[in-house]
Amino acid sequence: MSAILTIGLNHYLLLSAALFAIGLLTVATRRNAVAVLMGVELILNAAALNFVAFSHYVEGTVGGQVFAVFIIVMAAAEAAIALAIVLSIFRHFKSIDANDTSTLRE
Amino acid sequence: MENLTAVVQTTHHFPWLFLIPLFPLLGSAINGLLGKKLQDRFGKQAPHTIAIGAMVAAATVAIISFANLLRLDASERTLLDVVFPMIHVGAFRVDMAFALDPLSGMMALIITLIGTGIHVYSTGYMADEPSYWRFFCYLNLFVFSMLLLVLGDSMIIMFFGWEGVGLCSYLLIGFWYKEKKNATAGMKAFVVNRVGDWGFVTGAFLLFWGLGGGWSQMPGQSGQYVRDLPKTDEQVRALDDQVSGAHVDVKTVAEVEAPEAEKGEHGMLEAKAPHGHAGRRYAVPIGPTVSFRELRDQLAITHDGKRPLVDGGTLPITVTTERPGVAKASQQKMAQFEGLANKTVWGIPLVFLICLCFFIGATGKSAQLPLYIWLPDAMAGPTPVSALIHAATMVTAGVYMIARLNFLFVLSPGAMTIVACVGALTALFAATIGLFQYDIKKVLAYSTVSQLGFMFIGVGVGAYWAGVFHLLTHALFKACLFLGSGSVIHGMHHLTHHREHHAHGHGHGHDSHRDPRLVADPLDPQDMRNMGGLATLMPWTRKTYLIACWAIAGFPWAAGFFSKDEILWKAFSNGSTLVPGWLIWLVGLIAATFTAFYMFRSYYMTFYGRTPSAEHVEHVHESPKSITYVLWALAGLCLIVGPVLGFPALIGKLWHGEPVLETWLEPVTQFTKLTLVGERAWKELPAVEVAFMLLSIGVATLGWYVAKSLYFDLAASEARLLAWKSKYRGIHSLVFDKYRVDEVYAATVVQWFREFADLFAWIDTHVIDGAVNMMGTISKGVAWFNSAIDKYLVDGAVNFVADSVIFSGGRLRRLQTGRINQYLLGVTAGIVVIVLVAYLV
Numbered sequence: 041m042s043a044i045l046t047i048g049l050n051h052y053l054l055l056s057a058a059l060f061a062i063g064l065l066t067v068a069t070r071r072n073a074v075a076v077l078m079g080v081e082l083i084l085n086a087a088a089l090n091f092v093a094f095s096h097y098v099e100g101t102v103g104g105q106v107f108a109v110f111i112i113v114m115a116a117a118e119a120a121i122a123l124a125i126v127l128s129i130f131r132h133f134k135s136i137d138a139n140d141t142s143t144l145r146e
Numbered sequence: 147m148e149n150l151t152a153v154v155q156t157t158h159h160f161p162w163l164f165l166i167p168l169f170p171l172l173g174s175a176i177n178g179l180l181g182k183k184l185q186d187r188f189g190k191q192a193p194h195t196i197a198i199g200a201m202v203a204a205a206t207v208a209i210i211s212f213a214n215l216l217r218l219d220a221s222e223r224t225l226l227d228v229v230f231p232m233i234h235v236g237a238f239r240v241d242m243a244f245a246l247d248p249l250s251g252m253m254a255l256i257i258t259l260i261g262t263g264i265h266v267y268s269t270g271y272m273a274d275e276p277s278y279w280r281f282f283c284y285l286n287l288f289v290f291s292m293l294l295l296v297l298g299d300s301m302i303i304m305f306f307g308w309e310g311v312g313l314c315s316y317l318l319i320g321f322w323y324k325e326k327k328n329a330t331a332g333m334k335a336f337v338v339n340r341v342g343d344w345g346f347v348t349g350a351f352l353l354f355w356g357l358g359g360g361w362s363q364m365p366g367q368s369g370q371y372v373r374d375l376p377k378t379d380e381q382v383r384a385l386d387d388q389v390s391g392a393h394v395d396v397k398t399v400a401e402v403e404a405p406e407a408e409k410g411e412h413g414m415l416e417a418k419a420p421h422g423h424a425g426r427r428y429a430v431p432i433g434p435t436v437s438f439r440e441l442r443d444q445l446a447i448t449h450d451g452k453r454p455l456v457d458g459g460t461l462p463i464t465v466t467t468e469r470p471g472v473a474k475a476s477q478q479k480m481a482q483f484e485g486l487a488n489k490t491v492w493g494i495p496l497v498f499l500i501c502l503c504f505f506i507g508a509t510g511k512s513a514q515l516p517l518y519i520w521l522p523d524a525m526a527g528p529t530p531v532s533a534l535i536h537a538a539t540m541v542t543a544g545v546y547m548i549a550r551l552n553f554l555f556v557l558s559p560g561a562m563t564i565v566a567c568v569g570a571l572t573a574l575f576a577a578t579i580g581l582f583q584y585d586i587k588k589v590l591a592y593s594t595v596s597q598l599g600f601m602f603i604g605v606g607v608g609a610y611w612a613g614v615f616h617l618l619t620h621a622l623f624k625a626c627l628f629l630g631s632g633s634v635i636h637g638m639h640h641l642t643h644h645r646e647h648h649a650h651g652h653g654h655g656h657d658s659h660r661d662p663r664l665v666a667d668p669l670d671p672q673d674m675r676n677m678g679g680l681a682t683l684m685p686w687t688r689k690t691y692l693i694a695c696w697a698i699a700g701f702p703w704a705a706g707f708f709s710k711d712e713i714l715w716k717a718f719s720n721g722s723t724l725v726p727g728w729l730i731w732l733v734g735l736i737a738a739t740f741t742a743f744y745m746f747r748s749y750y751m752t753f754y755g756r757t758p759s760a761e762h763v764e765h766v767h768e769s770p771k772s773i774t775y776v777l778w779a780l781a782g783l784c785l786i787v788g789p790v791l792g793f794p795a796l797i798g799k800l801w802h803g804e805p806v807l808e809t810w811l812e813p814v815t816q817f818t819k820l821t822l823v824g825e826r827a828w829k830e831l832p833a834v835e836v837a838f839m840l841l842s843i844g845v846a847t848l849g850w851y852v853a854k855s856l857y858f859d860l861a862a863s864e865a866r867l868l869a870w871k872s873k874y875r876g877i878h879s880l881v882f883d884k885y886r887v888d889e890v891y892a893a894t895v896v897q898w899f900r901e902f903a904d905l906f907a908w909i910d911t912h913v914i915d916g917a918v919n920m921m922g923t924i925s926k927g928v929a930w931f932n933s934a935i936d937k938y939l940v941d942g943a944v945n946f947v948a949d950s951v952i953f954s955g956g957r958l959r960r961l962q963t964g965r966i967n968q969y970l971l972g973v974t975a976g977i978v979v980i981v982l983v984a985y986l987v
Contacts, residue, residue, distance in 0.1 A: 068970050076966070142964025 052093035060086035073126045073136040077119060084115045156441065162212060163227035163244040165207045166254060167293035169896055173200025174286035179816035181279025190278050194269045197282035201265050201289065205258035223248055223813050224439065226299065234301075238354070240436060243299035249614065249814045253296040253546055254623050260538050261289045265774045267629055268530040270772035271636055277420040281321060281528070288314035292539050296546065297472045300436040301350045304547070308346060308511065312339045318535060319527040335520040342510015342517055346547075349503030350436060353554070356496045358435040390800045442553045445486070446817055456557060486778075487557055489597030501554060505568075510542025514571045514602060518595045519888055525587040529632030529951055532587060537594050537628050538621035545601040545927040547594045549610045553817035556722075561825070562606050563724040566717065569602025575885075577740035582745075582882045585672045586631045592641030593698065594624055596737055600713055603734055607723055608822050609716030609938045610815045611808040615792050616713055617950040618807075619705035623697035626780035627745075628692040633777065637684055638671035641765040645669055674751040678860065686774045688753045690781040694748050695783040699742035699846045705784045708792035710738060711842050712805075718838065719829040721748050722822060731838075735845060742849025750857035933986060
């Protein structure tokens with residue numbers, strides 16, 4: 041019981057992998073551009089969680105935490121730009137379906 | 147080395163000589179470029195003010211230069227002006243240099259002063275001419291070319307002038323080019339002159355070659371001549387400014403520069419003045435040259451009493467070699483000279499050949515047999531042109547050239563004989579044609595040819611000063627005669643103009659079937675049969691014409707008496723020509739008789755003969771002052787010049803010895819004097835000379851008397867004249883038709899050249915054009931082949947690459963679905979594959 045309750049590195053990694061998988065699945069399956077963005081956020085968070093987890097188990101370093109902070113900032117910036125793009129896609133196509141925007145193909 | 151001497155021509159640098167030809171050139175340029183505008187805006191005085199201004203300026207500089215020449219010692223009378231170096235290739239050096247020596251100084255004065263007079267005359271004569279400016283442009287250009295010819299220091303500059311006067315002659319003969327006759331006459335003059343020009347150039351080239359010049363000098367092939375060392379202009383000028391005596395000792399020297407030293411030897415004899423000019427030196431360049439002075443100086447070098455450069459022999463020279471990095475080395479050696487007089491080409495003496503070529507040039511320009519045919523036709527030009535170009539100046543260029551090259555001609559008795567004989571024959575031949583001409587200008591034209599013949603007798607027998615003296619007197623009296631005839635024609639023109647008008651008014655056609663031998667064309671202002679009795683209408687013209695006739699016929703005191711007599715006497719007493727002197731003298735004497743006859747014939751036919759008709763009185767008037775003043779100036783000079791310049795030595799001995807002009811020209815003809823000694827010297831026969839003088843007066847009187855008795859009163863003698871004409875019809879027509887020489891030329895030379903030209907035209911159309919067209923066809927074939935390669939091989943390769951890219955692109959673009967999910971799927975699948983591969987392999 042205690043062994044199960046004691047949270048170790050493996051748990052973090054499992055959570056992170058689960059998050060990554062969910063994120064990937066979201067990105068791969070959803071057509072809604074906002075949903076795709078949310079999937080990307082999940083993937084980024086999975087990576088950030090991995091950094092923090094590994095960093096916790098390495099003595100005397102805070103590099104992982106610092107990276108996590110960078111990733112969060114970067115994710116925010118990315119979300120801001122991406123949402124702006126999505127907004128202008130919506131204005132242009134009257135839709136945010138990623139598949140509707142495939143006009144460059146031609 | 148004391149026995150080495152040279153007779154060097156000392157020169158003085160005089161930097162203003164170039165102005166003499168420059169002013170007329172400027173005048174011509176202004177009138178040529180702006181003349182029409184100036185004339186339209188300011189009227190006709192603008193072009194002639196410019197032209198006469200240029201002439202006066204040129205004459206002023208010429209007089210100043212001449213005065214400078216006079217101040218110098220006789221042996222030093224040469225002014226030199228090197229304006230700029232022109233061509234310096236090896237030993238061939240041509241500078242734009244002008245030289246004023248006694249001969250060219252005299253010519254420059256004749257050209258500028260008579261030229262100015264004729265410019266003034268033209269303002270009256272050409273007053274009705276619309277393209278007045280063009281006339282003065284050409285006239286100034288002519289004076290420029292003539293001055294270039296006369297003042298040029300080398301044969302090349304002389305040749306520029308020679309060609310220039312030919313061009314101007316062409317332009318002015320064809321001045322009224324709208325009539326085909328005039329244009330044709332211009333072309334004839336030009337083409338005939340080309341033959342002479344060929345002679346001139348060939349002579350100059352032969353001379354240059356004969357002196358050791360060549361295309362390129364190979365090592366060890368320097369020939370027999372030590373060539374001229376090219377010097378910088380400063381050095382040449384410095385040398386030219388240095389003074390020395392006429393006869394000087396020569397010490398040997400030479401300077402050689404490195405590159406030339408390898409090719410051959412160059413040397414300069416350095417002459418040292420014996421007395422009075424200590425320390426001054428004069429260098430005599432030896433070798434090929436086109437400069438008259440340098441040529442004469444080197445021919446005059448004597449060593450041991452011989453002239454090595456003329457007759458062959460040795461000359462001590464020092465050759466100094468200086469090369470970079472090598473010590474300067476001097477070497478004394480005896481140079482061996484073959485001598486110009488010993489050289490032959492195909493067995494013909496080179497000097498003879500050179501002189502002959504130059505003489506061919508002279509026959510072209512100075513209208514001698516067989517190239518005289520252009521001069522009578524040249525009378526198609528305006529009369530002032532006939533006076534200036536075809537009597538006073540240009541046609542004497544040949545005489546001037548031979549006098550300039552006297553040191554060369556005197557080396558070849560054969561050439562001298564040819565010159566004298568051609569001169570004598572021309573004098574007689576042209577005089578006989580002149581006997582029966584009715585066109586007043588034609589009479590004067592043949593008279594000019596004949597008088598030029600006299601000049602060639604003079605220069606041919608070695609009496610250069612006499613030839614040149616006749617050139618001077620002829621320039622004066624013939625200019626006066628031509629201008630007088632111009633004045634008459636000017637007056638007659640009003641009459642014929644009136645007649646023409648009248649004829650048109652009544653609808654009479656022009657009778658073209660009239661025989662010119664028998665009846666005059668009433669519309670021809672130049673036909674003497676339309677004149678007669680003009681003495682009272684044109685008194686001033688008559689008087690000046692009479693004075694000029696007096697001069698040309700050789701009556702005492704007038705100019706021609708002194709010059710023609712001197713020529714005839716020198717011809718008789720010369721020892722150089724290969725035919726006996728008395729033969730030349732006799733031919734000349736007969737020609738002189740004819741001269742007196744035809745000149746007085748023209749005088750009486752024009753001014754007497756019959757009383758003037760009412761038509762004449764109404765329309766013919768004396769010419770304006772611009773014309774008569776010039777006539778009086780020339781007539782006055784005809785009376786002054788003879789006794790002042792040419793009083794015969796025989797009589798003059800009591801007074802001043804040699805004639806002034808002979809003494810004056812002595813520096814120029816010095817070499818001739820030194821050569822014509824011994825067998826070739828003049829005979830001294832005072833009694834015969836006096837007898838001949840009286841004989842000359844006698845034949846002149848005879849000519850005058852016959853002319854007067856036949857033509858003074860035509861009413862009395864007309865029947866007799868017509869009877870003779872029909873009796874000797876054959877010979878009269880032959881002579882009247884100028885011995886039909888033109889027809890003979892037309893049938894032979896001209897015909898051949900026409901056929902030759904046709905042949906070349908055929909070759910041009912068939913062979914040359916065929917070859918060109920064949921090349922074109924070949925090019926076309928090659929181009930077609932080339933374009934095929936381009937189209938199918940090069941373009942094919944390029945298009946294949948492009949097509950395959952398009953094809954594969956078309957296939958590959960199907961992968962681009964544009965569905966982001968699929969891409970991501972692809973990425974994921976790829977990662978999975980990579981991970982699996984990484985783990986499993």
